[in-house]
Amino acid sequence: MKALTNRSKVAVNKELSFMERLYFPAIIKGMAITLSHLFKKKATLKYPEVQKEFAPVYRGKHVLKRDEKGAENCTACGLCAVACPAEAITMTAAERKKGEEGKYREEKYAAVYEINMLRCIFCGLCEEACPKEAIFLTDEIVKTSYDRQDFVYGKDKLVEDMNNRIDITKRQKKY
Amino acid sequence: MELIFKASLVVAIFVVTLLVALYSTFAERKISAVLQDRIGPNRAGPFGLLQPLADGVKMFMKEEIIPTTSSKWLFIFAPCLAMLTAGMSSAVMPWGGNLIIDGETYSLQVADINIGILYILGITSVGIYGIMIGGWASDNKYSLLGAIRASSQMISYELAMGLSVIAVVMMTGDLSINEIVKGQPGAHWNVFYQPLGFIIFLICAFAETNRAPFDLPECETELIGGYHTEYSSMKLGFFLFAEYINMFVSCALIAAVYFGGYNMPFINDFGWSPNTVTIVGTACFFLKIAFGIFFFMWVRWTLPRFRYDQLMRLGWQILIPLSIINVILTGLGIIVFK
Numbered sequence: 001m002k003a004l005t006n007r008s009k010v011a012v013n014k015e016l017s018f019m020e021r022l023y024f025p026a027i028i029k030g031m032a033i034t035l036s037h038l039f040k041k042k043a044t045l046k047y048p049e050v051q052k053e054f055a056p057v058y059r060g061k062h063v064l065k066r067d068e069k070g071a072e073n074c075t076a077c078g079l080c081a082v083a084c085p086a087e088a089i090t091m092t093a094a095e096r097k098k099g100e101e102g103k104y105r106e107e108k109y110a111a112v113y114e115i116n117m118l119r120c121i122f123c124g125l126c127e128e129a130c131p132k133e134a135i136f137l138t139d140e141i142v143k144t145s146y147d148r149q150d151f152v153y154g155k156d157k158l159v160e161d162m163n164n165r166i167d168i169t170k171r172q173k174k175y
Numbered sequence: 176m177e178l179i180f181k182a183s184l185v186v187a188i189f190v191v192t193l194l195v196a197l198y199s200t201f202a203e204r205k206i207s208a209v210l211q212d213r214i215g216p217n218r219a220g221p222f223g224l225l226q227p228l229a230d231g232v233k234m235f236m237k238e239e240i241i242p243t244t245s246s247k248w249l250f251i252f253a254p255c256l257a258m259l260t261a262g263m264s265s266a267v268m269p270w271g272g273n274l275i276i277d278g279e280t281y282s283l284q285v286a287d288i289n290i291g292i293l294y295i296l297g298i299t300s301v302g303i304y305g306i307m308i309g310g311w312a313s314d315n316k317y318s319l320l321g322a323i324r325a326s327s328q329m330i331s332y333e334l335a336m337g338l339s340v341i342a343v344v345m346m347t348g349d350l351s352i353n354e355i356v357k358g359q360p361g362a363h364w365n366v367f368y369q370p371l372g373f374i375i376f377l378i379c380a381f382a383e384t385n386r387a388p389f390d391l392p393e394c395e396t397e398l399i400g401g402y403h404t405e406y407s408s409m410k411l412g413f414f415l416f417a418e419y420i421n422m423f424v425s426c427a428l429i430a431a432v433y434f435g436g437y438n439m440p441f442i443n444d445f446g447w448s449p450n451t452v453t454i455v456g457t458a459c460f461f462l463k464i465a466f467g468i469f470f471f472m473w474v475r476w477t478l479p480r481f482r483y484d485q486l487m488r489l490g491w492q493i494l495i496p497l498s499i500i501n502v503i504l505t506g507l508g509i510i511v512f513k
Contacts, residue, residue, distance in 0.1 A: 027478065030477045031473060033477075034476060034477040035473065037209070037211065042209075042213060042214050044214040046214070
């Protein structure tokens with residue numbers, strides 16, 4: 001079998017030589033190794049102050065996008081709910097009334113849109129299924145809670161805030 | 176005046192011992208962290224310097240549990256004994272030379288008894304009782320195994336330790352630690368004349384303080400906590416604390432016996448007043464101790480634990496014959512060179 005790395009050594013159960021039985025060369029070698037780690041760069045991040053940047057493909061909490069004018073993209077087609085392998089998404093569709101053009105981009109919209117974050121497996125299939133570029137996974141983290149009901153995220157938590165837009169260009173499909 | 180000085184010295188040494196032990200716990204965590212590329216405690220106070228305080232408060236707030244099947248009084252007595260003996264052993268340590276105040280000379284040593292080395296060896300062997308009684312009184316298999324290991328380990332390593340010290344005593348001709356320190360002025364440290372004895376003594380010091388690679392009495396992977404498995408709250412704290420005090424005293428003893436104590440090379444060439452020389456010497460002594468403590472921790476986070484049979488073999492078959500050879504060699508050396 002070909003070795004995966006060049007670091008593997010063949011184990012032999014031979015008697016230790018006198019120098020090896022003295023232990024001291026090995027001990028000094030080991031101590032030098034640990035001492036060298038004294039001056040190495042630390043792996044720790046001081047968490048609350050310093051946060052590690054997520055990978056561009058990170059899949060966290062969902063966002064329901066609005067367009068540039070602030071109208072919701074979602075048309076409640078239900079493709080995301082169909083695509084969802086965990087069956088975490090439910091929605092109720094409604095028809096757009098006159099005067100609501102600024103709120104919803106197309107004639108149909110989701111009156112209720114809920115994602116159960118305890119069911120969600122953050123696979124990103126909803127995002128892939130969406131024909132309207134309405135739902136995206138962001139690099140935000142779902143907050144913890146003691147109550148299961150708190151994890152059912154409605155539109156109040158999912159729809160994008162116009163004053164605090166979320167950049168999803170990294171996750172947009174490349175056509 | 177003499178009495179006041181002695182009393183304040185006792186208090187000062189006690190406080191310093193406790194402080195050093197307190198911050199040894201902090202240093203241990205920091206050093207282990209740094210050697211493993213971590214940062215270590217840094218939240219309590221600046222650089223985490225208040226961490227020992229937080230640990231202490233935690234220890235005090237923990238629930239105190241005394242097992243119903245244990246021998247209650249022995250169970251309580253054991254950590255007290257461990258702590259007491261640990262605190263007693265620093266009494267004969269010469270922390271510095273003489274201070275001259277108003278024309279009177281004061282020694283920076285609480286008790287210059289002429290059998291200082293014997294006293295320390297004796298006290299450390301009494302210290303075993305703390306562990307032994309604690310492990311036995313807990314009525315727990317793990318504790319008992321830990322206690323058995325601790326006592327057998329300490330007894331077997333004490334022999335080699337005593338024999339390696341005898342070589343030093345032969346060179347100095349005195350059992351008083353102060354005389355031993357005085358016998359190595361400047362850079363004429365015993366470690367250069369007794370390298371073999373020093374290595375034996377060092378290894379035995381690791382074993383005596385129950386520290387890695389000889390931490391069999393409390394090895395977590397095999398015996399949960401060893402002799403202090405059943406202990407909680409501040410009684411556990413006492414055991415752990417006693418270990419750090421023992422480490423401090425061992426480092427002080429190594430520094431005094433093998434590294435010239437408060438002696439520093441060229442200290443008399445600067446033309447300082449005697450008091451300055453004394454204070455610098457004391458600082459020097461503490462510097463040596465600090466390095467010793469660092470070395471203890473460095474070793475702990477480098478070497479894996481010995482197996483029990485390896486430990487016994489090392490003690491009886493290697494260290495004791497070696498230390499006897501060392502004594503013979505020292506005797507020959509004294510005959511040839513003096």
